[in-house]
Amino acid sequence: MRESVVQVRNLIKSFGDLHVLKGVDLDLYRGENLVVLGKSGSGKSVLIKIMVGLLTQDEGSVKVLGKEVKDLNSRKLNELRLKIGFSFQASALYDSMTVRENLEFPLVRNVKNLSKEEKDKKVEEVLDSVGLLQTINQMPSELSGGQRKRIGIARTLILKPEIMLYDEPTAGLDPITCMDINNLINQVNEMYKTTSIIITHDLTCAKVTGDRMAVLLDGVFGATGKFEEVFEYAEDGRVKSFYDYNFIKQ
Amino acid sequence: MSGEPTNKDKVISKRIDRFFIGLERAYDFVKRFFKEVWFPPYEFKEVIRQCYQIGYNSLPLISLTGFIVGVVFTNQSRPSLSEFGATSWLPALISIAVVRAMGPLVTALIAAGKVGSSIGAEIGSMKVTEQIDAMEVSATNPFKFLVVTRVLASTFMIPVLVLYTDFVALLGAFVNVHFNELVSLSTFFVQVFDAISFLDITSSMVKSLFFGFTIGIVGCYKGYNSTKGTEGVGKAANSAVVMAMFLIFIEELLSLQVTNFFRQL
Known part of the structure; x- marks a missing residue:
């Protein structure tokens, strides 16, 4: 039986009168890439933010690596966070730091007794793995959108997480750079043996990176399964329209 | 009804x-x-960096305004004193005014504008671009790294800047007095130090600590709680300045009452 690393049961989250998640159930199995699709504002990002404790649910259970996230104290939550990499939609690189300092930031705070040589080696290694070693001394403002995304991913990889959460990894990028990012996600999965959740509304990204799809519709998962099962033979009009919009039908 | x-x-x-x-x-x-603030990890390196940002980077502005305040205040006070033939009291009058009120107040208001707005805008933009969330998910306490360091730095640096402003303002006053009354530097500063007491300097330093804390905490609070994207960042910076200035005047009023109480003892 496959090991479930994330278990979500009857997850409910509202912001005032806006009911975003209305009873979400989800299992993420070790080694798989799960793509969560849905329209803007459907609660995709909210779902993964609850998994890392950035938001707290109103009701329901979210277990990550066997731990109920909402019950963890700040020390235990930080221990769990070290095993989760979170790639933000807008990369969230620290503007006032160089690329090297951005990558060192989680490292120096979480890995004790690291020599300068070891630190440099880790930073260079992870930057090399995303193909951007040459940007090591640049400021985030000097990088392109695609480069920022890659550096953002590199920053999360430096602590060698077990689970990667990608929030809209291809948003705002041109199709060629999108493809590069999609390939990088697959490459990261292979190199670092991670289990991933990819939040997107880009079906190309979903098709290339995902082993399994889950479509959020009106606060619950309306369809789950392999790409073909969910989209190509979709009977639900909402899922169908989503597919038709992404792959413009003749 | x-x-x-x-x-x-x-x-x-x-x-x-x-x-x-x-x-x-x-x-x-x-x-x-x-x-x-009391518990580790202590972000000493970041506190030092912030002290440099707040203290050293404010020096040109503080120097210029401090000097101008000294010159202008001396010039404005001279006619009133000369009516009584008491222009020789100018150094004493200016030293009391600068050390007790003008030095701390001018420094704090300038710092509220420069430091408070920059803290509010910086933390606000970090908030809206999810940099604070990124810190949190990388198991770093953003409150400790961003807020505690900046508040400590501004609390420590404003008193230092106040001392510097006092000195520069008195220098401005000396230049004015020297060219008009032909008073030497040593005579000027002897009169200055004769006029001010230990209580004047202590109360000035204590209230500067409060001013520094206020500027730091208000800037951080406004930035940390900013919403609504870039519009929110602008609002955070603006309201950090307005709120800090308002609180500084209230604190000035309270400190006056407390100091007067001690003066009467």
Whole structure:
């Protein structure tokens, strides 16, 4: 039986009168890439933010690596966070730091007794793995959108997480750079043996990176399964329209 | 007349609610600062970096305004004193005014504008671009790294800047007095130090600590709680300055009462 690393049961989250998640159930199995699709504002990002404790649910259970996230104290939550990499939609690189300092930031705070040589080696290694070693001394403002995304991913990889959460990894990028990012996600999965959740509304990204799809519709998962099962033979009009919009039908 | 609340009542009620909710949030924020400041990890490197940003980078502006304040205040005071033939009291008058009130107040108001707005804008933009969330998910306490360091740096640096402003303002006053009354540097400063007491300097330093804390905590609070994207960042920077300046005047008033109480003992 496959090991479930994330278990979500009857997850409910509202912001005032806006009911975003209305009873979400989800299992993420070790080694798989799960793509969560849905329209803007459907609660995709909210779902993964609850998994890392950035938001707290109103009701329901979210277990990550066997731990109920909402019950963890700040020390235990930080221990769990070290095993989760979170790639933000807008990369969230620290503007006032160089690329090297951005990558060192989680490292120096979480890995004790690291020599300068070891630190440099880790930073260079992870930057090399995303193909951007040459940007090591640049400021985030000097990088392109695609480069920022890659550096953002590199920053999360430096602590060698077990689970990667990608929030809209291809948003705002041109199709060629999108493809590069999609390939990088697959490459990261292979190199670092991670289990991933990819939040997107880009079906190309979903098709290339995902082993399994889950479509959020009106606060619950309306369809789950392999790409073909969910989209190509979709009977639900909402899922169908989503597919038709992404792959413009003749 | 029915007992049903009108729309106007509801608006007023909402505003009152918002005021008290804001007050409670601010109280929680300050309480969290005092809770977090004592416990490790201590971000010494970041505190030093912030001290440099707040202190060293404010020097040109503080120097210029301090010098101008000294020159202008001396010039404005001379006619009144000369009516009584008491222009020789200028150094004493200026030293008391500068050390007791003008030095701390001018420094704090300039710092509120320069430092408070930059803290508010920096933390605000970090908030809206999810950099604070990124810190949190990388198991770093953003409150400790961003807020505690900046508040400590501004609390330590404002008194230092106040001492510097006092000195520069007195230098400006000396230049003015020297060219008009032909007073030497040593005579000027002997009169200056004769006029001020230990209590003047102590009270000035103590209230500067409070001014520094206020500038730091208000800037951080506004930035940390900014919303609505770039518009929110602008609002955070703006309201950090307005709120800090308002609180500085209130603190100045309170410190005057406390100092006067000690003076009468």
